[in-house]
Amino acid sequence: MDTLANLRAFLATVRGGNFSEAARQLDTVPSVVAKRVGHLEWTLGARLFERSSRRVTLTEAGHKFHARARALVSDFDDIASELKRDQDALDGHIRLRAPTSLTVLYLADILAAFQRRHERLTLEVALLDRSANPAEEGFDISVSGRADSYEGVVDEPLCPLRQVVCAAPGYLARRPAPRHPRDLADHDCLVFNPTGHSWHFNSASGPISVDVPARLGANDNYVLYASARAGNGIAVLPTYVARRALADGSLVALLEDHPLQDVWLKALIPARKRALPRMELLLAWLRDHLGGTPPWERSGDGA
Template sequence: MDAITQLRTFTTVVACGGFSEAARQMAVVPSVVAKRIRQLEATVGARLFDRTTRTVRLTEAGEKLHARAGVLVASFEDLVQSVERDASKLVGHLRIATPTTLTTVRLGPLFNAFLRRHDGITMEISLVDHSTNPAERDYDLAISGRPASYEGVVEIPLCPVDTVLCAAPGYLARHGRPRHPQALTEHACLVFKPSGRAWHFRSARGGISVDIPPRLVADDNLTLRDAALSELGIAALPSYVARPALEAGTLETVLDDFPLQETWFKAYVPRRKQHVARVAALVDWLAGHLRPDVPPAG
């Protein structure tokens, strides 16, 4: 039995005025309290209590020990709390590769909120719109919505991303609204370059893939959104990019009965960094907040 536990039991007995009440306070049986006191008495080489059937009184040695025992126990508990606080305090530098549009629309506020919560963290953010192996580039994590697999890198799903097909009302008024994915070959389409020119749809009869003849190709979804708003064609946009314009009525969804295949944003973390506290904390923070219908943390 450790000395601090014995001292804590001793001070509790004094405060409670008896072994039975001290046992209730400490959630143990009275015999455990008695055993701890006997062990403490053996350690100090003196009897600490005079006990009768009704009272428990400190001996002279007990009075002397009690004068300092409370301070010792309190100091030890303060020390433990201080060590626990230091152990839980995140410190160090984080290097992150992340897509431009997602960072502009969603991740920026989340990174800022994480830094406000952890003042021992510094961060370097690189805007990267292509597949990146974080182990080769010495990133702590890379965030991407593109399928990838790297040796020595762990994939951690963060959130699903719904992609919606949409166009400006003016474009649809002039060119009509497609009723089937195959009809897109007769429309001007605005294509996100990293996803390729094939759009993949779901239907009650199975998957449908259509090779799209693009009017505009860009590697930035905000550019494609602006082109759609300018009535240049039909765009496939992440819901978090399209939502404000859809709610404002400046864009409208098309082919609602043929949703595009769902994709996921994932964190790619080098295996050797997976259990680094600051890396794991950031991944948990993003996974908890980076969902389509959850506003960024402030």
């Protein structure tokens, strides 16, 4: 049997959770999927699934094999696509993950313009705010404001990502504004769960990190923004979310003598995909539209 077909059967079974769903995805019958998975297990000399009457679950060996198998099939599809593509027009598929609020406010328009310019490129965009290795999760590129780096993944800086500590005037009328980061321990804080409860500052005497109590935890900045504007506590927000509220006074910047440590928006690209022409094209497009001063920091930007 074709090893590639066996790998595809394995991956479809992982996605579907049983041979019947995998068969539906592959447009075949469950017995063929089961036979292909069995042949793959025989080839590897390891059991990949625990089987029950209704579901299959990955064994420890199956978990270890899964990410590598997905990468192998993805690499094959990339090579096949490159060999088949028309030399006069760039085509192919890009699977991208990006932060929710940034995409809704800015990246969606940037990506729409990119796809309008390159009609033969297809995109799949997933909005996820947690940190993850794009190579292991099957993405071609991950746009992230996190500091995390991964083996086998290239970090490409895009633009500074300025953040601000802020609260509503109503909250500050009830509670005195913090004068030093350590004062945050006595405040209601609104925490972005993916980055945790530690907030990191710079000062004249060096970096400062404080663990803050969370009145609210969320994995989306707009939830924190709404809560901060309602007067529920102090939040760290990116300026692309908070800038209008800061301008109209519904949020007030705090601790300006203790700026938050620098954060950069970056593109994470699996090293094996970095040189693909479609990835070079998208990366250049993102740098053109985000590089230097990002659009939300430019005067007159209407977003």
